Amino acid sequence: MLAFGVLFVSYAFTRAQNIELFNASQLTLNRTSGAINTLVLITSSYFVVRGVEAIKRGLNQQCSHWLTGAFLLGGVFVGIKMVEFQDKFAADITMSTNNFYMFYLSLTFFHFMHVLMGMVILAVIIMKARHGGYSAHDYVGVETGASFWHMVDFLWIILFPLVYIIR
Template identity: 55%
Template sequence: MDTACTTDHAASPTFQPRLAGDLAIWIFILAELLAFGVFFAAYAFARAADPELFALGQEGLNRNAGAFNTLVLLTASYCVVRAVHAAEAGRGRQGAPWLLAALGCGGAFVVVKLAEYSAAFDAGISLSSSTFDMFYLSLTFFHFMHVLLGMVILGALWLNARQGRYDPDNLNGIESGAAYWHMVDLVWLVLFPLVYVMR
């Protein structure tokens, strides 16, 4: 059975593993993940030094808002995957509504996060109010800026998809944009439980 599978793959001239998207975007993604990793490690060390302060700071966060933002980012990633699959199937224009939906999800994240920031600032929270507040604002705002950049990318992908620019022979752009958005989603899936939930 194993021999047959090996023979089938060897006999297929079109079976060629490739990197989805552009190499440059993957280098950028790895650099960004490294930056977030350093941030997360610093947060963990600071929390270990003063767990009571961090637990008190977490009590003031809106976990429902964080959970909602987790849902909308996951939904956005699903929509992006559908758009990529449409392009792979030669139906690039059909991916445009999915990209628009992903863009809408990104917009919902931004609105909710801005509401959180507004409530935090009204409560007197700032970068200097406590170590936890400094990490919360720094980490979430750094991610927030990545969401905004991701929305710009999604907007460009949507315009290109509407014009039918993506097909099985031209996937580099949409795959690169999708990879970036999935990175944004992945970071939030670590950030949300780390900052909002874990006690």
């Protein structure tokens, strides 16, 4: 979170120095994709909450079903983000294009990597839950993974308006 915080503050400071450049570059972003990804991640967090609730009642299979839904929505996020990245690279937009794209690509790729890590964590928890590896009294691994997933979602909820919307 500290790394994202530093990047968010650096973005805001640099934006204040280059408002016209940032506003013009921001218009090239696909806000619809960003908004869809926001809904996807918020929904995935709801699924994670339901998975945690299920495991607290000792329902391993129900937990794994909810977390599988969250995992699949993570895949939707990744797919949409990959299309966005491909569009930028096809237009010869890279981190060296300008300061806005340096921050956009850095922030979104760093977040993207955290989503992938979150998916790995969810996959491990899903497999363990499917094999009865948790109980109503032993579910700290589920809560830890859920906390990571919610942190990743929270960061996107800050990143999306900061980079895509606020002018």
